[in-house]
Amino acid sequence: xxxxxxxxxxxxxxxxxxxxxxxxxxxxxxxxxxxxxxxxxxxxxxxxxxxxxxxxxxxxxxxxxxxxxxxxxxxxxxxxxxxxxxxxxxxxxxxxxxxxxxxxxxxxxxxxxxxxxxxxxxxxxxxxxxxxxxxxxxxxxxxxxxxxxxxxxxxxxxxxxxxxxxxxxxxxxxxxxxxxxxxxxxxxxxxxxxxxxxxxxxxxxxxxxxxxxxxxxxxxxxxxxxxxxxxxxxxxxxxxxxxxxxxxxxxxxxxxxxxxxxxxxxxxxxxxxxxxxxxxxxxxxxxxxxxxxxxxxxxxxxxxxxxxxxxxxxxxxxxxxxxxxxxxxxxxxxxxxxxxxxxxxxxxxxxxxxxxxxx
Amino acid sequence: xxxxxxxxxxxxxxxxxxxxxxxxxxxxxxxxxxxxxxxxxxxxxxxxxxxxxxxxxxxxxxxxxxxxxxxxxxxxxxxxxxxxxxxxxxxxxxxxxxxxxxxxxxxxxxxxxxxxxxxxxxxxxxxxxxxxxxxxxxxxxxxxxxxxxxxxxxxxxxxxxxxxxxxxxxxxxxxxxxxxxxxxxxxxxxxxxxxxxxxxxxxxxxxxxxxxxxxxxxxxxxxxxxxxxxxxxxxxxxxxxxxxxxxxxxxxxxxxxxxxxxxxxxxxxxxxxxxxxxxxxxxxxxxxxxxxxxxxxxxxxxxxxxxxxxxxxxxxxxxxxxxxxxxxxxxxxxxxxxxxxxxxxxxxxxxxxxxxxxxxxxxxxxxxxxxxxxxxxxxxxxxxxxxxxxxxxxxxxxxxxxxxxxxxxxxxxxxxxxxxxxxxxxxxxxxxxxxxxxxxxxxxxxxxxxxxxxxxxxxx
Numbered sequence: 001x002x003x004x005x006x007x008x009x010x011x012x013x014x015x016x017x018x019x020x021x022x023x024x025x026x027x028x029x030x031x032x033x034x035x036x037x038x039x040x041x042x043x044x045x046x047x048x049x050x051x052x053x054x055x056x057x058x059x060x061x062x063x064x065x066x067x068x069x070x071x072x073x074x075x076x077x078x079x080x081x082x083x084x085x086x087x088x089x090x091x092x093x094x095x096x097x098x099x100x101x102x103x104x105x106x107x108x109x110x111x112x113x114x115x116x117x118x119x120x121x122x123x124x125x126x127x128x129x130x131x132x133x134x135x136x137x138x139x140x141x142x143x144x145x146x147x148x149x150x151x152x153x154x155x156x157x158x159x160x161x162x163x164x165x166x167x168x169x170x171x172x173x174x175x176x177x178x179x180x181x182x183x184x185x186x187x188x189x190x191x192x193x194x195x196x197x198x199x200x201x202x203x204x205x206x207x208x209x210x211x212x213x214x215x216x217x218x219x220x221x222x223x224x225x226x227x228x229x230x231x232x233x234x235x236x237x238x239x240x241x242x243x244x245x246x247x248x249x250x251x252x253x254x255x256x257x258x259x260x261x262x263x264x265x266x267x268x269x270x271x272x273x274x275x276x277x278x279x280x281x282x283x284x285x286x287x288x289x290x291x292x293x294x295x296x297x298x299x300x301x302x303x304x305x306x307x308x309x310x311x312x313x314x315x316x317x318x319x320x321x322x323x324x325x326x327x328x329x330x331x332x333x334x335x336x337x338x339x340x341x342x343x344x345x346x347x348x349x350x351x352x353x354x355x356x357x358x359x
Numbered sequence: 360x361x362x363x364x365x366x367x368x369x370x371x372x373x374x375x376x377x378x379x380x381x382x383x384x385x386x387x388x389x390x391x392x393x394x395x396x397x398x399x400x401x402x403x404x405x406x407x408x409x410x411x412x413x414x415x416x417x418x419x420x421x422x423x424x425x426x427x428x429x430x431x432x433x434x435x436x437x438x439x440x441x442x443x444x445x446x447x448x449x450x451x452x453x454x455x456x457x458x459x460x461x462x463x464x465x466x467x468x469x470x471x472x473x474x475x476x477x478x479x480x481x482x483x484x485x486x487x488x489x490x491x492x493x494x495x496x497x498x499x500x501x502x503x504x505x506x507x508x509x510x511x512x513x514x515x516x517x518x519x520x521x522x523x524x525x526x527x528x529x530x531x532x533x534x535x536x537x538x539x540x541x542x543x544x545x546x547x548x549x550x551x552x553x554x555x556x557x558x559x560x561x562x563x564x565x566x567x568x569x570x571x572x573x574x575x576x577x578x579x580x581x582x583x584x585x586x587x588x589x590x591x592x593x594x595x596x597x598x599x600x601x602x603x604x605x606x607x608x609x610x611x612x613x614x615x616x617x618x619x620x621x622x623x624x625x626x627x628x629x630x631x632x633x634x635x636x637x638x639x640x641x642x643x644x645x646x647x648x649x650x651x652x653x654x655x656x657x658x659x660x661x662x663x664x665x666x667x668x669x670x671x672x673x674x675x676x677x678x679x680x681x682x683x684x685x686x687x688x689x690x691x692x693x694x695x696x697x698x699x700x701x702x703x704x705x706x707x708x709x710x711x712x713x714x715x716x717x718x719x720x721x722x723x724x725x726x727x728x729x730x731x732x733x734x735x736x737x738x739x740x741x742x743x744x745x746x747x748x749x750x751x752x753x754x755x756x757x758x759x760x761x762x763x764x765x766x767x768x769x770x771x772x773x774x775x776x777x778x779x780x781x782x783x784x785x786x787x788x789x790x791x792x793x794x795x796x797x798x799x800x801x802x803x804x805x806x807x808x809x810x811x812x813x814x815x816x817x818x819x
């Protein structure tokens with residue numbers, strides 16, 4: 001009896017903020033300053049590293065506001081806001097499709113300000129989802145592995161190169177596990193829309209035996225340490241930041257046939273309690289382009305507001321409800337089946353991640 | 360004198376009616392544009408929705424005996440192309456939801472094959488327009504009914520409709536304001552002929568009784584012809600009055616002459632002082648009466664002749680001399696000298712001699728009448744500034760304070776003549792004659808002392 005009591009007490013003490021929520025978080029950090037009155041809860045897929053300078057600069061500009069920054073995967077973030085209505089003031093995610101689904105399903109609230117009205121039309125939807133970075137998907141190669149090989153400029157060249165040098169690439173090709181990574185799934189589905197070559201590439205990766213990753217950071221590390229000869233669809237901004245820290249084995253390649261550009265987006269969840277604070281943070285993020293110091297420290301390629309120069313938007317993934325199509329239960333199952341059989345994966349194609357997202 | 364204003368203003372009535380018509384037309388315009396806009400927005404949404412549902416339905420296929428649902432990527436692109444509205448869908452196979460939003464309101468039993476079925480529902484707290492499309496398949500000999508529901512919120516379309524309404528409202532009110540200006544201008548110009556007739560009547564002189572000849576719109580023609588009828592009745596009644604006066608004067612002349620003759624005879628034969636006194640009174644009264652009747656006849660003659668002038672070459676000097684000769688005996692009786700100032704021998708003028716003689720006679724007659732005994736009346740003729748001036752200057756009492764214009768009115772006399780019998784017709788006759796010759800009548804104080812100078816100035 002006494003032990004049960006203690007257990008309950010401990011549980012209440014340890015998880016006071018998440019009483020019955022089942023989504024998983026990776027990290028939580030509080031940015032508090034003495035005397036602050038206001039609290040802003042942010043759930044984000046972005047790592048603390050790039051976001052810490054942004055939060056500090058925001059707190060400098062908006063004194064009196066404490067920030068709780070929770071890092072979660074895009075799927076967990078979606079689950080928290082869609083199924084569980086967890087209370088956060090701002091959601092920042094790289095999974096554009098899941099953000100659009102949150103807005104489409106009425107899980108976000110609109111926000112307008114002088115700053116949001118200057119954002120180009122392609123970078124916002126319904127005044128609920130706002131894009132503030134453009135981050136391309138790139139190919140990362142190991143200089144050691146490619147020392148005797150030409151650097152491929154297109155996917156077709158990559159296919160031919162990998163086919164003709166199976167000894168170099170066997171079990172040394174890395175890409176996202178699209179079953180568990182929201183961003184990986186987004187890049188893969190957009191690839192499949194853009195070109196039939198994608199499936200041939202997947203077939204080739206399957207023949208050689210590819211390694212699957214949850215996150216860009218791990219892929220970058222494995223290319224850097226030589227475990228991987230190449231990593232396909234790595235988030236360019238992360239790679240750039242990691243590579244600037246030294247090393248020198250990994251090299252970034254942008255394809256010439258096409259490349260996808262992900263827009264990192266922010267939205268205010270319907271469950272938000274501090275909407276005005278969240279709005280100020282959105283305005284701050286949309287003005288990131290005006291802070292070259294923050295752009296450099298965070299590594300986020302900011303979107304310029306209109307009036308501060310045009311921007312070629314041809315490669316960006318379109319931010320709109322057409323992204324909902326690949327979130328369709330049957331469409332997703334079909335895609336994963338095809339993807340799994342191309343990569344010659346064993347086991348059930350209907351994976352746990354799918355269950356988590358759609359049921 | 361202003362007429363009694365009792366039944367309001369035609370202009371106000373006209374303007375009000377036109378403005379009401381314009382307002383009704385504006386409202387009809389706004390309403391019809393709005394309903395067309397609303398209809399178009401709704402039809403557009405329905406068409407895009409059914410195209411989206413059809414594209415999902417058309418992508419349905421059976422593979423190895425199993426139904427495959429594969430939503431084309433373009434399906435939602437076409438929906439988001441038109442507005443930012445939220446999109447929902449639900450696919451039901453044989454009564455079971457296989458994918459999409461399971462709680463989207465949908466009733467497959469209402470849907471007919473091949474014909475899109477539309478309905479309005481509420482989903483996630485918003486109004487949605489739902490379309491349903493049905494397809495029937497056969498999978499391994501088993502019939503399969505698939506119903507595809509696609510729904511979209513209506514905010515974008517409501518906004519289109521309200522944008523159309525606001526444009527229509529702006530255009531409609533602009534049209535209305537413009538119409539008000541046009542109404543004011545139209546009523547102003549519609550009533551202009553009426554004002555022109557009024558001004559034409561106002562401009563006429565008191566003697567002008569000609570009919571109105573100006574062109575008027577058909578609507579005002581009856582008014583003008585009624586006015587003309589009235590004028591001609593007035594003219595004929597005036598002519599009748601003049602004729603009556605002339606006839607009366609004529610009839611009085613003969614009896615007056617007989618009274619005078621008999622009174623003179625009686626005066627010569629009677630010695631009785633009271634009788635002589637009475638007879639002198641009778642003579643004096645008869646003289647005055649015959650002078651007055653003479654003037655009335657003169658006036659009638661002048662009135663008649665000034666409308667039918669017989670203009671000929673007249674020698675003014677001899678006309679003046681003749682008139683002085685005619686009045687010499689009367690002047691002598693009062694001890695007044697009539698002097699003609701010597702000047703030119705002949706001055707030619709184009710005039711009606713009868714009228715001119717009558718005018719000059721009346722001036723001299725007046726001068727004699729109001730001059731004291733043993734005074735002088737000078738009659739002169741000269742040509743100032745290429746015009747002919749005939750002046751009659753006396754040493755009498757003058758005209759007092761009354762103005763020239765008032766003196767020339769009929770039966771009007773000077774302020775200071777209460778002790779002398781007179782009709783007041785003399786100067787009226789003179790003025791009329793001068794007027795009909797386009798001349799001027801000038802009455803001024805005698806520059807050589809007491810008295811008055813009356814001048815007729817005629818064009819050469």
